[in-house]
Amino acid sequence: MDMSPLAPSKLALVPFVSVANMMRLVNEIGPEQVMRDLAAYIEEDFRRWPDFDKTPRVASHSAEGVIELMPTADAENYGFKYVNGHPTNGRTGHQTVTAFGVLSSVATGYPLLLTEMTLLTALRTAATSALVGKYLAPKGAKVMGMIGNGAQCEFQALAFRAICGIDALRLYDIDPAATEKAARNLTAQGFTVTKCRSGEEAVEGAQIITTCTADKQYATILTDNMVGSGVHINAIGGDCPGKTELHRDILTRSDIFVEYPPQTRIEGEIQQLDEDHPVTELWRVMRGEAEGRRDAKQITLFDSVGFAIEDFSALRYIHDRVRGSEYAEMLDLLADPDDPRDLFGMLTRAG
Ligand SMILES: NC(=O)c1ccc[n+]([C@@H]2O[C@H](COP(=O)([O-])OP(=O)(O)OC[C@H]3O[C@@H](n4cnc5c(N)ncnc54)[C@H](O)[C@@H]3O)[C@@H](O)[C@H]2O)c1
Secondary structure, X not given: OOOOOOOOOHHHEEEXXXXXXXXXXXXXXXXXXXXXXXXXXXHHHHOOHHHOXXXXXXXXXXXXXXXXXEEEEOOOEEEEEEEEEOOOHHHHOOOOOOEEEEEEEOOOOOEEEEEEOHHHHHHHHHHHHHHHHHHHOOXXXXXXXXXXXXXXXXXXXXXXXXXXXXXXXXXXXXXXHHHHHHXXXXXXXXXXXXEOOOHHHHHOOOOEEEEOOOOOOEEEEEOHHHOOOOOEEEEOOOOEOOEEEEOHHHXXXXXXXXXXXXXXXXXXXXXXXXXXXXXXXHHHHHOOOOOOOOOOOOOEEEEOOOOHHHHHHHHHHHHHHHOOOOOOEEEEOOOOOOOOOOHHHHHHOOO
């Protein structure tokens, strides 16, 4: 035992999951199983939606991108994620999206977990999409068109296989190198992959269309003529004011499903519509209080922006998995004086 005056006490220590340990943990369980598990945690939390304190995320915008804080809490735990979105980061070797997060005890306010969330965000975003797909995608869907083949792409594909049974993918990205990368990774994972030269080609014959591009503008990744009746659209990349992916006409033909309307109205595809345009909250669908897919002709749209409860569920899952395991390192994060009121006395120990 370290007896030095600076040695941390038990209450000072917070379990920390590094990127390396997250990679090891996810590979040990298997990414598809992790996303099945995450979907189950997310579904459980969506079904108890009224239990949570909710607020649209707190966003700090700049010309280059956005930095966001995403907090939520139930009676027992508080969670938040720090996340950025910088579409041109790739040019300098940085990720578009990075994240980390904290789960705390409401009773003491002490953190229970600090974890990397860059990998975890990709996993939880894909798990949420596929969970929503379970309620909204046409039955028996096998083919997914994927426009935008960057960091999130493979996670989405694996989650849709694990949860919805997708086995064929049609990939398109304006950067052919991104499509090459995704095709290589996904072929190795056993998918039937078609590399496409346009968005139009990518959506041909697809029952599910995933848009997962990054660009800080009102983009038109899908035009109205590209969307036939009966498809499910999983729109991931339009998630900030002034950053959308779908032509407005698609929205008016679709039944739109959202996470938390006060946030989605600011950030989602529906920022293009009137403030009172009807949308359905997914938690109500999951509780059986609202209808999901009604018929085979309906176009369903998940206007995904990513909501704090999904991160809370992911934090809860990781906390459950790593507790007392080798995947959690103990960090000396919280000052813990012998006498709680003698914080200054503790400081002088290092003098
Ligand atoms: N909804 C959510 O919960 C959620 C979560 C995480 C990320 N996101 C968003 O998802 C998007 C993708 O994230 P990422 O980490 O994969 O980014 P990324 O930068 O790694 O990949 C984006 C890809 O989109 C491609 N692209 C850009 N414009 C295009 C266009 N017009 N047509 C076709 N392809 C185009 C780029 O070439 C790139 O390969 C981002 O906008 C991000 O903000 C949403």
